[in-house]
Amino acid sequence: MMDPESFRKYGKQMIDYVADYWRTIRDRSPLPDVQPGFLKHILRELLVLVASPETFNLTLEFVPQMFDRIQVADCDGHGSKGMLLSWNHLMSGPSLTELEMTTLDWLVDLLGLPEHFKNFHPGIGSSLIQTNSGEATTTAIITARATVVEVDEEGAGIRNAEYHDPVVFERLIAYCSEQAHPLMEKALMLHAVRLRKLKCDIDPEMKNYTVTKETLERAIKEDRAHGLIPFLMIATMGTKKTCSFDRLDELGPVCYRERIYLHVDAAYG
Secondary structure, eight states, X not given: OOOHHHXXXXXXXXXXXXXXXXXXXXXXXXXXXXXXXXXXXXXXXXXXXXXXXXXXOOOOTTSXXXXXXXXXOHHHXXXXXHHHHHHTHHHHOHHHHHHHHHHHHHHHHHHTOOGGGSXXXXXXXXXXXXXXXXXXXXXXXXXXXXXXXXXXXXXXXXXXXXXXXXXXXXXXXXXXXXXXXXXXXXXXXXXXXEEEEEOOEEETTTTEEEOOHHHHHXXXXXXXXXXXXXXXXXXXXXXXXXXXXXXXXXXXXXXXXXXXXXXXXXXXX
């Protein structure tokens, strides 16, 4: 615990630091002069550089030369503000963005996942941290829906794939376990697509509720026969109701074969 004299000493140093920062703010550039990937190579040495505020390479929104955005009151629009300011988030905070990307790449190594899951891999894979399960589910639904709409298959009836023509939305159908979190149903409803809840069976090995591949395959076949377009399977890895687990080793190959986006929800965790 800090003694009173040390508190006075370091408190004054902090106040002086802030005052000097604001005194020189007109001399600072609003945007950091860095290129994508810069943090990955200097992360190990970063901690010794914290004496310089420019080390963190943040966009300085209070610099007089900055005119690109307006602060929004948190009580009125914190949701939209976060979405809008994060949209081009690499420019908003390069160090914060790349720290997240690098950390998740380390996690790929820790879990022994394929290299194409890494953000800094030249392939199409990547990873990111969402703030909550609702945002993660929304991201998955939008991504899956956009992917289907952009693929102008014969008979899909898409007039303008470039703008994600909603003419096809009413034909899209997603699947999830009957044990899945209620959030799934609400999220799919908000995105104007259909949902079919699949009946669970007791898995003899896990002795728990699970959606079998036969159930999913049957649902896909029936819905396509009715002119619908299956586009998303939301599998569960531990539900809040019964802690049920779906067999990803069985559902994954079905989704891959049928060209259906697979999203995994771990609500219990």
